[in-house]
Amino acid sequence: MNNLLSRHAESIFWLARQVERSNSTARILDVNETFSRNARGEHDWESVLRLYGDEQNFRATGRRPTADAVLHFYILDGDNPNSVLSSIRMARENARALRPLISTEMWVQLNGFHNRLSRLRKSDLKIENLNRLCSYIKESCQTHSGITAETLYRDESWYFHQIGRALERADQTTRLVDVKYQVLLPQPSDVGSAIDEAQWNTVLRSAAGFHAFRRVNPQSMSPAKVVDFIVFDKRFPRSVAASVLVANEHLHELRLKHGHTAKRTASNLLRRLAASLAEESADDLITRGLHEGLDEIQAQLAAVTDALGREFFLLTEVDDAPPREATEAPA
Amino acid sequence: MTDWQPGGLLEGYGAGGFYCELCGTAKRPALHTQTVRERIDGLSLAELRRRAQAAERELFNLGVTFTVYTSREQIDRILPFDVIPRVLSAAEWDTIERGVVQRVTALNRFIADVYHEQRILRDGIVPTELVLGNANFRPQMQGLKVPFGNYVNICGVDIVRGGDGRFYVLEDNARTPSGVSYVVENRHLTQRAFPDLMRNIGVRSVSNYGQRLVGQLTELAAGTGRDPSVVLLSPGVYNSAYFEHVFLAREMGVPLVEGRDLIVRDDRVFMKTTGGLQPVNVIYRRIDDDFLDPEAFNPKSMLGVRGLMRAYRAGNVVLANAVGTGIADDKAVYAYVPRIIRYYLDEDAILPNVETHICREREGLEYTLANLERLVVKPVGESGGYGILIGPHASRKALAEFRRRLRAAPANYISQPVVQLSVCPTVTRSGIEPRHVDLRPFAVTGRSTWVLPGGLTRVALRKGSLIVNSSQGGGSKDTWVLE
Numbered sequence: 057m058n059n060l061l062s063r064h065a066e067s068i069f070w071l072a073r074q075v076e077r078s079n080s081t082a083r084i085l086d087v088n089e090t091f092s093r094n095a096r097g098e099h100d101w102e103s104v105l106r107l108y109g110d111e112q113n114f115r116a117t118g119r120r121p122t123a124d125a126v127l128h129f130y131i132l133d134g135d136n137p138n139s140v141l142s143s144i145r146m147a148r149e150n151a152r153a154l155r156p157l158i159s160t161e162m163w164v165q166l167n168g169f170h171n172r173l174s175r176l177r178k179s180d181l182k183i184e185n186l187n188r189l190c191s192y193i194k195e196s197c198q199t200h201s202g203i204t205a206e207t208l209y210r211d212e213s214w215y216f217h218q219i220g221r222a223l224e225r226a227d228q229t230t231r232l233v234d235v236k237y238q239v240l241l242p243q244p245s246d247v248g249s250a251i252d253e254a255q256w257n258t259v260l261r262s263a264a265g266f267h268a269f270r271r272v273n274p275q276s277m278s279p280a281k282v283v284d285f286i287v288f289d290k291r292f293p294r295s296v297a298a299s300v301l302v303a304n305e306h307l308h309e310l311r312l313k314h315g316h317t318a319k320r321t322a323s324n325l326l327r328r329l330a331a332s333l334a335e336e337s338a339d340d341l342i343t344r345g346l347h348e349g350l351d352e353i354q355a356q357l358a359a360v361t362d363a364l365g366r367e368f369f370l371l372t373e374v375d376d377a378p379p380r381e382a383t384e385a386p387a
Numbered sequence: 388m389t390d391w392q393p394g395g396l397l398e399g400y401g402a403g404g405f406y407c408e409l410c411g412t413a414k415r416p417a418l419h420t421q422t423v424r425e426r427i428d429g430l431s432l433a434e435l436r437r438r439a440q441a442a443e444r445e446l447f448n449l450g451v452t453f454t455v456y457t458s459r460e461q462i463d464r465i466l467p468f469d470v471i472p473r474v475l476s477a478a479e480w481d482t483i484e485r486g487v488v489q490r491v492t493a494l495n496r497f498i499a500d501v502y503h504e505q506r507i508l509r510d511g512i513v514p515t516e517l518v519l520g521n522a523n524f525r526p527q528m529q530g531l532k533v534p535f536g537n538y539v540n541i542c543g544v545d546i547v548r549g550g551d552g553r554f555y556v557l558e559d560n561a562r563t564p565s566g567v568s569y570v571v572e573n574r575h576l577t578q579r580a581f582p583d584l585m586r587n588i589g590v591r592s593v594s595n596y597g598q599r600l601v602g603q604l605t606e607l608a609a610g611t612g613r614d615p616s617v618v619l620l621s622p623g624v625y626n627s628a629y630f631e632h633v634f635l636a637r638e639m640g641v642p643l644v645e646g647r648d649l650i651v652r653d654d655r656v657f658m659k660t661t662g663g664l665q666p667v668n669v670i671y672r673r674i675d676d677d678f679l680d681p682e683a684f685n686p687k688s689m690l691g692v693r694g695l696m697r698a699y700r701a702g703n704v705v706l707a708n709a710v711g712t713g714i715a716d717d718k719a720v721y722a723y724v725p726r727i728i729r730y731y732l733d734e735d736a737i738l739p740n741v742e743t744h745i746c747r748e749r750e751g752l753e754y755t756l757a758n759l760e761r762l763v764v765k766p767v768g769e770s771g772g773y774g775i776l777i778g779p780h781a782s783r784k785a786l787a788e789f790r791r792r793l794r795a796a797p798a799n800y801i802s803q804p805v806v807q808l809s810v811c812p813t814v815t816r817s818g819i820e821p822r823h824v825d826l827r828p829f830a831v832t833g834r835s836t837w838v839l840p841g842g843l844t845r846v847a848l849r850k851g852s853l854i855v856n857s858s859q860g861g862g863s864k865d866t867w868v869l870e
Contacts, residue, residue, distance in 0.1 A: 059662030061648050152624050155450070155633040156643040164448050212661060315662055368661045 059314065060212040064157055066369035067150040068213050072204075072220035074147035075166075078140045079197035080228035081130055086190035087262035089123070089183060101126040107231050108138060127181045131189070132173075140193055144170050159207035162200070169196040215310035219303045219364070226299035227357050232262060233286050234350040256282045263294045283346065284338035296353060297333040303360070304330045322363035329356045395428040396435065397812065402821045406552050406809040408473045415552065419476035419869055426584050427471060432818060439470045439814055442580045451572045451634075453627045453857075466569055467862030469813045472577060472584070473824060473844040480591075480840065480868040483546065483554060486738030487828050488836045489728060491542050494561060494715040495832065496731040498538040501714060502528045512730050513723045514747065517767075517798075521720075523562075523713025525676060527683060527696055534607040535834050538709035541600070541671075542830045543567075543843075546738065548809035555741045557806070557825065559724070561716035562708060563673050566843040566863075567829045568634035571596055573865040589870030591840035596829070597638025600671070603833030604639075607705045608668045615668035617641045618658065620649070622674055622690045632673055639671075646674070651694030654701040669705045676710050719745075719767030722801050741806055747798035755802040756793060759786050762802040764793070779805060808853055811864065813846055823847045825855050826866065841866035 088104055102121045105111045110129075113136065119125035133139045137146075148170040151163055173193075180189055201221070208214050236259045259282060260266040269285050287296045304326045311317050333353075341349040393400065402410060409424060411417030427435075443465060446452070452463040475483070500507050501518055508515040518524060543564030545557045574593050578585065601617055608615035621632035623645045636643035648658050649667065657664035672679065678688040683696035698704045714720060720727075722743045725736045744751035744762075755762060764776040776789045793800055810821035828842030844864040845855035855861040 059660035059665065061642060061644060062659045062661055063645070063648055065661045149624065152629075155630075156636040160449060163450055167450055168448065 062369050065216045067153050069216040069220035071147050071150040072217040073224040074143040075197050075200050076221045076224040078143045081140055082190040082193035083262045087258050089186050141173050144173055157213050161203050161207050165199055165203050212314050215306045218306040222299045222303035223357055226296045229294055229296050230350045230353050253277055265292055280338045300330045319367040322360050322367055325360045393428045396430055397428045400812055400819050402810050406548055406550055408809055408811040420474045423474055438580045442576050466857050469846055469862050469864045471812050472865040472867050473811050474867045477869050484838045487544050487830050487838050489737050491830045491836050493728040493731050495537045495539055497727050498715050499536045512726055517719050518714050521714050521717055525711035528711040533709045537832045538712050540707040540832050543827045546826045547806055550807045554738055556738050557741055559716040561712045565628045565631055566827055568631040569863050570843050577865040591868040596839050600831050601639040603831050604669050604707055606833040617669040618644045618667050620644055620670050620672040646691045649692040651698050654698045654703055656698050656704045671707050718765055741803050744802045746800040752797045763805055764800050764802045766799055767801055823853050840868040
């Protein structure tokens with residue numbers, strides 16, 4: 057059986073992550089504009105910077121965190137590696153390298169998406185056009201997922217794509233919860249107020265979970281319930297737990313079907329994370345400290361990525377000269 | 388038949404005294420194209436333009452492109468596609484096909500001889516220093532056997548048609564010829580955009596190129612194992628022909644690898660996969676000799692694979708094309724190909740060379756000096772470096788200067804008359820006009836040689852231009868070979 061080139065495995069893993077990251081970014085910007093206002097009724101764009109830990113990078117642009125500046129930073133700024141344009145550009149370069157593997161339809165869509173993004177101008181970022189633009193970005197990212205599901209051959213490349221997407225989504229969702237919680241906590245007087253509820257609505261809406269949450273909790277809205285839903289609800293597709301399960305299932309199948317059963321590190325880490333998410337409740341997490349708990353999940357997700365790199369992608373980096381251990385010897 | 392007159396789109400089209408691929412000449416009209424001509428004549432220019440634009444947009448969206456990289460961005464360009472096909476009759480193709488097979492056969496015999504007995508050099512047919520002093524001569528190849536004795540497994544032969552309606556070879560491409568992806572993609576485009584133009588005309592298929600190629604390459608590896616693994620080695624996404632590498636890897640169903648994906652262990656080649664190292668038996672390489680192995684050739688190459696030549700010399704991997712084929716497609720050696728064909732095959736060249744004067748020979752030099760203002764003079768091998776002289780366009784001073792150079796180092800030059808390339812009706816801004824074309828058929832050689840029916844027709848889109856290269860305003864056309 058022929059395995060996937062390590063380079064291709066790594067490329068498609070990151071391709072999926074870059075598209076998923078753009079998806080999340082568009083959601084967060086859109087929802088922030090629509091629903092997120094501070095007590096004085098002003099948009100709080102700095103919260104987005106905090107969410108991504110980008111305060112310092114943004115300061116380097118020399119601009120004030122106005123709507124215009126932050127939107128530009130996250131959508132069109134080619135110098136910001138996490139902007140939508142940069143992510144999709146990298147995704148497209150990965151797709152170019154993957155063209156022998158991916159379907160023509162995947163390439164055509166991603167190429168068209170990139171080309172349209174790169175033609176955007178400042179005026180397209182105006183607040184009155186923002187919702188339309190964010191919808192376009194979200195839909196394009198979802199179209200990518202759909203075309204991939206419909207056309208990508210189910211060899212190893214499919215698994216690496218699904219694992220990449222799920223890990224990125226889990227990570228993005230933890231950040232979303234974390235920042236909102238932090239924004240809220242400093243003002244105990246706000247708890248339970250109209251503003252507080254609006255903030256939690258925002259969190260749910262940016263994860264496309266508002267209506268589902270309402271169905272599950274028609275009577276009440278509390279921070280613990282929102283955290284429970286977004287972090288732990290296995291039936292909610294953007295939750296941390298659901299994403300970790302998806303990654304875990306795909307890694308499990310990949311190992312079984314493609315002769316990787318000896319590679320256990322990433323798999324063990326993921327299984328452990330999935331188990332702890334299944335055991336813990338939102339109340340436990342909040343009691344123990346939500347921020348620390350989410351940080352811990354992010355660190356575990358990063359450890360999974362590192363382990364995948366060592367177990368599946370590392371050969372790309374290995375220099376030709378030094379001799380190899382037995383596990384990598386020719387079959 | 389011959390009294391058919393265009394009354395629509397082609398009315399008023401004139402070939403300007405050149406041989407026309409669609410119409411032939413006034414004295415000898417091309418009978419085999421009548422149906423196509425009538426159908427084209429029946430289209431309106433607006434309709435033709437609409438379909439042409441749709442076709443080019445499709446190429447762009449499908450990413451049938453080459454990419455120009457700047458520091459800030461990547462610009463994807465398509466090779467402009469002209470919708471009016473170039474049509475060859477079965478008889479014309481028969482000549483081309485036999486001529487290409489003959490030429491490739493002789494070139495392979497020549498290369499094998501040079502890297503083994505060197506009879507042709509000893510017999511004085513081709514000057515020894517021209518071959519052994521050539522920058523593309525690879526001493527590492529001496530005495531090395533290659534499968535079936537065939538070094539050039541993929542060959543592109545550049546052919547032009549003169550005013551006399553005959554085909555001539557202008558150049559051989561025996562290293563890493565490119566362009567075959569356009570042959571297949573152009574056909575797919577025509578089938579989608581002009582189903583009405585092709586209907587009920589038997590056109591020979593080009594869509595099985597990838598299958599034929601991988602079949603022939605697998606055959607080459609018969610000695611290396613039972614289920615040989617074939618890969619295509621590309622310089623990577625920054626190479627202008629990257630799309631073609633993608634296209635071929637997909638059509639062949641083989642991995643597209645870069646040098647960093649391969650590694651040599653104990654003189655065997657492996658690729659780095661998620662499952663560890665997996666053996667590689669045949670490499671269709673789209674990287675020049677120089678960059679193939681930093682250990683054997685250019686030590687600065689980042690594109691190649693360290694130790695590849697050792698594995699190759701040990702017989703553990705097949706390279707296609709073989710290393711060292713550059714001695715066969717050099718401009719200096721080109722001039723001798725008719726003699727090479729005679730020497731090995733005892734046949735006349737079915738496809739003659741363009742009339743070529745070898746300046747290292749007294750007669751050639753004298754003729755060249757006497758007719759300089761009518762000739763194109765080309766430097767040969769890597770020895771030239773002074774560029775091409777196009778006599779009819781050169782100033783008196785430039786001609787005098789070139790005469791001096793020719794006398795000083797005649798061996799560095801060959802000369803040819805300006806070839807009056809044939810034309811083909813082409814969609815231009817000012818309607819349908821004649822534009823010059825050439826033809827590059829592709830020959831694949833494993834045990835024997837197979838030629839893809841047709842080939843790449845390149846068209847010089849600038850009015851009057853004879854330069855068909857894509858970098859200088861060239862485009863391409865679909866090429867039909869009739870049943």
